[in-house]
Amino acid sequence: MADTITRPSSLSAWLREPVPTSSWQARAQQLWLSWGALRSNPSVMFGGTVIIIVTLLAVFAPLVATHDIYAQDLSIRLQKPSSVHWLGTDELGRDVYSRLIFGARITLYIAGLTAVIAAPIGLIVGTTAGYIGGWVDTVLMRIVDVFLAFPSLILALAFVAALGPGIENAIIAISLAAWPPIARLARAETLSIRKSDYIAAVRLQKASSLRIIFNHIMPMCIPSVIVRVTLNMAAIILTAAGLGFLGLGAQPPSPEWGTMLSSAREFIFTNGMIAAIPGTAILLVSLAFNLLGDGLRDMMDPRHG
């Protein structure tokens, strides 16, 4: 902050101009202000940094990894960390560090895809039910109730049992359990938003329900949905790892963290290291998502702050 004030670059001048001259500039200025608020929130910064690092590692996994993750060499199995194998080797002599890095891809893939599937479904169902009301609301919310009545892991188990194990099926299963709470949240928000004067004002312009839901209600629900999804991310990662651990998610030899943990279970007393490493990774990433979500909630959702 300090050096941008002393040496104003043209970009920061543009971001600070008191009278924006285009809608682009106005939006950028708003983002800049939010970024300022984000930076001053330590839990957002910590959580965000961890997630960015993990994402970068996952994206550049082939460059960062030191070994072939599938290459087995029983002569060097269960080694302690060394300069060759930074985090040691597993029961089949595979490099744990490289597997961990590639595992991040799978974890983020599951978490990201679940969010991308569950958030829009929850948002659309919730806002539609809340805005239109009547029998639409009743039907949609009863469906939500049915989904909420199952414990999410059990629901996921049932779907995996029906569709067969595998990452894609695990994602579908987790998404099915993840959208109903978001729909609940979006509906509750919508109920209070729809009574506001600004919604009455657009109704008086004869805007269609579709337009009102998409242009006016959804932008107001999105912040709390983002917070909710971020906070859910930890649970999603844990469910994914749990499914992997139970052998119902990603299948060996995939380096998914839950799967790694599962196969390391046998050696937990002789070589605790190889179980602790994927466990720590799961913990760290879920913690990062929780901190990010908490911080975002403090900022965007003053009611809980």
Place this chain on the structure above:
Amino acid sequence: MMPSQILGKDRILEAVGLHVSFGTGALSTVAVDDVSFVIARGEAYGLIGESGCGKSTILRTIAGLVETYDGALLFGNRELPRKRDKDFFRRVQMVFQDPYGSLHPRKMVESVLAEPLAIHRFDNPRKRIDAVLEAVGLGPAFRFRYPHELSGGQRQRVAIARALVIEPEVLLLDEPTSALDVSVQAEILNLLKTLRRERNVTYFMVSHDIAVITHLCDRIAVMAEGRIIEEMTAADVRGGRAREPYTRTFLEASAGYVTAS
């Protein structure tokens, strides 16, 4: 001016035996009870009363926000359908009481004003937005501002601009200044007066402040318990020429704490 005297004029909005009640059965409450009035084109008509007298309900019923009512509402001598059509909203717009609640917090001024233009398929949105911002005294510098960057008075100007941008014939005003400071209230009242003069818009205003409503309106209806009990001209109000005892009490109470001093 009584309804009979308005016959020769061009009627724009008329209520005949309007009756609105909320709830059903034993729990139902009558909000508006057999209310009739006639508003001529270009007139400013005010509805005054204490909270809960049904004045806001009448306004919301005209606007179509309350869809279940008995009696008839006529617009340009034709009965309005219960579900208002698009043409109605092209010609009738509303300004809300609270400028902090009537603007979408995440939409900048430009998109607030562009939306009605898009819905009603107006051409030249850019030019119209600039013109309406000029008309409400804000100027083009405000195009790309968000509501939280504006003061209460500026927000209310944006809300008025939003109503005016599609050039309606009638403006429904729901206590447009009661949430504002007196100096800002003066600005907004001046603006409303000027706009009416320039554009010949018909005003239908609801307020609890007799001074404000008398300042802006030609004719004033006094409401109590869901009924219009008396219609007066602004001059009658100023002269204290009220027929009904309730109106007299109301006028006295509005004049200040100690009326005699």
Place this chain on the structure above:
Amino acid sequence: MVKPLLEVEDLNISFHGGRGVTHAVRGVSFCIGREKVGIVGESGSGKSQTGRAMLRLTPKGADITAKKLSFDGIDLLAATEPEMRKIRGKRISMILQDPKFSLNPLMRVGQQIVEAYRVHTPSSKAEARDKAMAMLEAVNIRNPQRVFELLPHEVSGGMGQRIMIAMMLILEPDLIIADEPTSALDVTVRRQVLTILDELVTRRGAGLMFISHDLNLVADFCDRVLVMYAGRIVEDIPARDLRHAEHPYTRALLDSLPRLDRPVDMLTVPKRDPAWLTSPTIRRAST
């Protein structure tokens, strides 16, 4: 008036927020005796913060300084929190704009008055109940037995405000701070509430600090008026002279009001003068 009840000298209130320091009140000095003093100003003028500072109810993060802030000889800035608790309610009480937010929604209103009384005055339940009943009668509630048993959501705005007044006055405070006590009420109800407040204050010889945005009301109701602008008192004037005020801001505010006595084509919108931020307070003694 021998010694004023409340003496305030050079009161400053500032907030430390994300965007630097905001000065809500800047160097305000005034005294209140056993009289009705109105504080008028527009939103953001610092009038409410001034009122709250008297009870040290300013929000967290606010910085209050004053050369003198004394109530009946007690230094309010130096008083400890337990001492303040004794003063709040018992000696100085506060009436807020909306009774709905000040009453406990789950407790019968009569019980709340009884509680308020018994917190500060040792007395038996029956005694407190009688006292509460008498107080409800004093604020012109026709059927106190019935109202006593009501819950806050069952009473109207005017009734709620009268209950609040009863609750505040039952302890016979020396100073009452009323922050926009009638702005949520209808005009006819407003008059009743003010009459009650006036009677009780006058009869008990208490001081009243009446915070409002309504110049006409303050001019008619109070004895003296302080006009605040941008955290300062720009004018201190006897209420009956308010309509002939000297300060251009006070004049401008009066001119910006729509009038009932004669039609005005365009209202005057106050033009703000930066000199008002530093010019001395215009004080006119009551004659």
